[in-house]
Amino acid sequence: MMPDKKYDVIVVGAGTGGALTAISLAEKGVKVLLLDSKNEKLIGKKVCGDALGLHHIKNVKIPYPPNDTFKSRLDFVKVYSPSSKYSVTVEGEGLALDRHRFGQWLLGMALDKGAELMADTKATTLSYERGRATQLRTVYKDQSVQSMRADYFVDASGYAATLRKQIPETVGIQKEIPLEDVSVAYREIRWVEQVEEPGIAKIFLDQDLAPGGYWWYFPQDEHTLNIGLGVQGGRNVNPKDKLREVVRRRDDLQKSSTLDAGGGIVPTRRSLYSLVAKNVLFIGDAACTANPIHGGGIGPSxxxxxxxxxAIVK
Structure with missing residues (x-):
């Protein structure tokens, strides 16, 4: 075992929320370590709807993303009734992100500001002394073990909630999220001959196809589409099978082809009653911050x- 290292803050998870936490800290001179189980070149690559409202960029005061970090601009969102006969337009511009490149851009900013990265590294055991977290045990991809100490620890590990699940019972924060409080999602990136209404993101509240959720149609450009579906957990419904049904029903998707596919779980409920447990803090999906109405998680994270x-800087 290697000797302990000491940091001001250790952030577990270098995705969107973790990277931005590191940026927020490093730009104030805080000694911060980012940990991620992925290889550095794969950080940011995640299954997602890939849509982000521009107001979030403004609210968190980061530069406008470079052109290569998004596929196109979205003009507004249309939300369709269960019958699809009626729709409501939600105004507000957004971006159809290239999620991988966007994540790499944020990571690069964090490193440029002085954050340190340990990729290919899993956070395992969080140790406590006198009620406060003091040390984190990690395992590198070659199975070597290292322990690191910090004044603060941030759980940005997403739905896995690696640190949240280890906090003391006396803290009162919910460790496990019930299945009915999550959305089980599956999405595909598809090539199509012609995307229907490029620039308009569409959400369909069809409870037959997506019980307890919805399916989405998010254009990335004139020929590429992010199409996916989320269902409420615990209903014994396979979202991949339901998305196949969506594709079968739509004439414009009959000649389409799948470029990428994958699934995931998103907490779609109230946030944790507190995002802080003494010196352990929770953000993003580890804190259940995704919008409970539409499941969007990038902006809230x-x-x-x-x-x-x-809060840590103060």
Whole structure:
């Protein structure tokens, strides 16, 4: 075992929220370590709807993302009734992100500001002394073990909630999230001959196809589409099978082809009653900050990251 290292803050998870937390801290001179189980070149790559409202960029005060970090601009969102006969337009511009490149851009900013990265490294055991977290045990990809100490620890590990699940019972924060409080999602990036209404993101509240959730149609450009579906957990419904049904029903998707596919779990409930347990803080999906109405998680994770960084600095 290697000797302990000491940091001001250790952030577990270098995704959108984790990277922005590190940016918020490092730009104030805080000694911060980012940990991620992925290889550095894969950080940011995640299954997602990939849509982000521009107001979130403004609210967290980061530069406008470079052109190569998003596929296109979205003009507004249309939300369709269960019958699809009626729709409501939700005004507000957004970006169809290239999630991988966007994540790499944020990570690069964090490193440029002085944050340190340990990729290919899993956070395992969080140790406590006199009620406060003091040390984190990690395992590198070659199975070497290292323990690191810090004054603060941030759980940005997403739904896995690696640190949240280890906090003492006396803290009162919910460790496990019930299945009915999550959305089980599956999405595909598809090539199509012609995307229907490029620039308009569409959400369909069809409870037959997506019980307890919805399916989405998010254009990335004129020929590429992010199409996915989320269902409420615990209903014994396979979202992949339901998305196949969506594709079968739509004439414009009959000649489409799948470029990428994957699934995931998103907490779609109230946030944790507190995002702080003494010197352990929670952001993003580890704190259940995704919007409980539409499940969007990127923007709320960024807002929670800025709040977390600001609280630690103070």
């Amino acid at each position: 960024m807002l929670s990251a800025r709040a977390c960084g600001g």
